[in-house]
Amino acid sequence: MNESENGTLVPLGRDYPELRDGVKRICQDFPLEYWARLDRERAYPTEFVKALTEAGYLAALIPEEYGGAGLPLRAAAVILEEINRNGGNATQAHAQMYVMGTVLRHGSEEQKRRILPRVASGELRLQAFGVTEPTSGSDTTRIRTTAVRQGDEYVINGQKVWTSRALHSDLMLLLARTTPLDQVQKRTHGLSVFIVDLKENLGKTVEIRPIDAMINHNTTEVFFENLRVPVENRIGEEGQGFKYILSGMNAERILVATELVGDTHWFIETATRYANERVVFGRPIGQNQGIQFPIARCYAELESADILARRAAALFQDGKDCGTAANVAKLIASEASWHAAEACMQTFGGFGYAAEYHVERRWREARLAQIAPVSTNMVLSYIAQHVLGLPRSY
Numbered sequence: 426m427n428e429s430e431n432g433t434l435v436p437l438g439r440d441y442p443e444l445r446d447g448v449k450r451i452c453q454d455f456p457l458e459y460w461a462r463l464d465r466e467r468a469y470p471t472e473f474v475k476a477l478t479e480a481g482y483l484a485a486l487i488p489e490e491y492g493g494a495g496l497p498l499r500a501a502a503v504i505l506e507e508i509n510r511n512g513g514n515a516t517q518a519h520a521q522m523y524v525m526g527t528v529l530r531h532g533s534e535e536q537k538r539r540i541l542p543r544v545a546s547g548e549l550r551l552q553a554f555g556v557t558e559p560t561s562g563s564d565t566t567r568i569r570t571t572a573v574r575q576g577d578e579y580v581i582n583g584q585k586v587w588t589s590r591a592l593h594s595d596l597m598l599l600l601a602r603t604t605p606l607d608q609v610q611k612r613t614h615g616l617s618v619f620i621v622d623l624k625e626n627l628g629k630t631v632e633i634r635p636i637d638a639m640i641n642h643n644t645t646e647v648f649f650e651n652l653r654v655p656v657e658n659r660i661g662e663e664g665q666g667f668k669y670i671l672s673g674m675n676a677e678r679i680l681v682a683t684e685l686v687g688d689t690h691w692f693i694e695t696a697t698r699y700a701n702e703r704v705v706f707g708r709p710i711g712q713n714q715g716i717q718f719p720i721a722r723c724y725a726e727l728e729s730a731d732i733l734a735r736r737a738a739a740l741f742q743d744g745k746d747c748g749t750a751a752n753v754a755k756l757i758a759s760e761a762s763w764h765a766a767e768a769c770m771q772t773f774g775g776f777g778y779a780a781e782y783h784v785e786r787r788w789r790e791a792r793l794a795q796i797a798p799v800s801t802n803m804v805l806s807y808i809a810q811h812v813l814g815l816p817r818s819y
């Protein structure tokens with residue numbers, strides 16, 4: 426058992442302490458008030474992302490030969506965990522860390538050399554990922570955005586929704602249908618992945634409209650009208666895009682799960698501090714079991730989520746099948762962070778509603794994980810079908 430700075434017992438060990446300390450130092454320059462202001466102004470944390478980029482954290486997963494740090498997935502996860510644990514919002518930065526994974530795993534050597542070093546240095550922001558569409562929702566194989574080959578180019582038409590950070594990204598990874606659904610043997614076939622140059626095409630063949638959302642997530646709708654993308658920007662083989670997108674999802678779920686572990690820490694630490702300080706009926710509210718038990722239960726859930734996220738990262742690193750572990754970790758972590766958000770809100774009572782305590786903002790933010798990047802029902806369907814052998818339900 427280790428003891429953390431605030432006296433909490435941390436039985437799992439503080440791995441990558443130098444990374445944790447470095448991220449914490451950066452977060453100290455971006456206090457809770459910084460995030461509250463961005464929330465009010467619906468602004469992007471440009472300065473925070475710049476600081477993370479300059480320190481090399483967002484290039485953690487890019488191999489050294491392409492200018493990154495070449496760290497294991499667990500190290501990247503720890504970076505995100507620390508951001509959220511220290512009051513930041515890693516969702517605004519995490520995509521720059523892992524969207525490039527599709528290029529790394531399935532791109533050509535030419536694409537890797539062209540893109541990855543510039544993503545590592547921060548010169549290129551590749552942090553928009555266009556999969557979801559308004560009509561198809563979770564049923565990705567029914568997307569309607571099409572890419573039709575004409576000579577050395579593809580002509581792309583369609584629409585994406587909830588494309589986060591598109592206005593703060595130079596490049597976007599886009600999934601589009603290259604063979605109509607009624608002409609493929611399997612509905613997962615005939616989809617392809619493209620690197621789209623947003624900067625070059627914005628206002629011409631690409632239109633981006635911000636979505637007014639419950640949280641400050643810089644998320645958008647993206648419209649494509651006869652966008653021309655050179656063939657050399659297609660990743661891997663035509664028609665195999667669904668497979669390429671899926672291959673990145675385990676890593677994403679493990680990183681998001683760990684990020685949520687960071688959130689859970691923040692809620693528990695914030696609630697505990699307040700429960701010790703706030704005196705009502707002549708005693709700290711934390712003396713009441715009605716206040717301390719929900720927080721204690723969250724601590725138990727935190728440990729479960731942390732262990733599961735570490736297990737999934739270890740399987741991923743060993744190249745083992747980690748689909749179930751990644752899904753389970755994401756599911757449990759999303760519930761742990763939401764329960765902790767609820768417990769924190771309840772502990773603060775009326776003051777939980779006051780923006781100056783930051784609980785209401787982080788409570789709003791915590792709800793997202795049960796919907797995106799994958800909704801809880803989709804994870805449960807995965808477990809039911811792939812682990813339990815129950816019939817596919819959709």
Ligand SMILES: Cc1cc2nc3c(=O)[nH]c(=O)nc-3n(C[C@H](O)[C@H](O)[C@H](O)COP(=O)(O)OP(=O)(O)OC[C@H]3O[C@@H](n4cnc5c(N)ncnc54)[C@H](O)[C@@H]3O)c2cc1C
Pocket residue numbers: 553554555556557561562563564586587588589590638642644793796797798799800801802803806818819
């Ligand atoms: C803030 C935010 C940021 C996002 N960022 C991105 C992004 O950057 N890029 C991107 O591509 N997408 C992004 N998304 C989209 C996100 O991945 C989807 O919202 C999510 O996958 C759910 O899809 P949907 O909203 O279309 O819900 P739907 O598919 O319409 O589903 C609605 C509800 O029905 C349930 N449901 C649907 N079908 C079934 C079934 N067969 N069995 C059981 N339950 C079912 C779902 O679980 C969900 O609860 C973002 C979303 C949000 C809110």
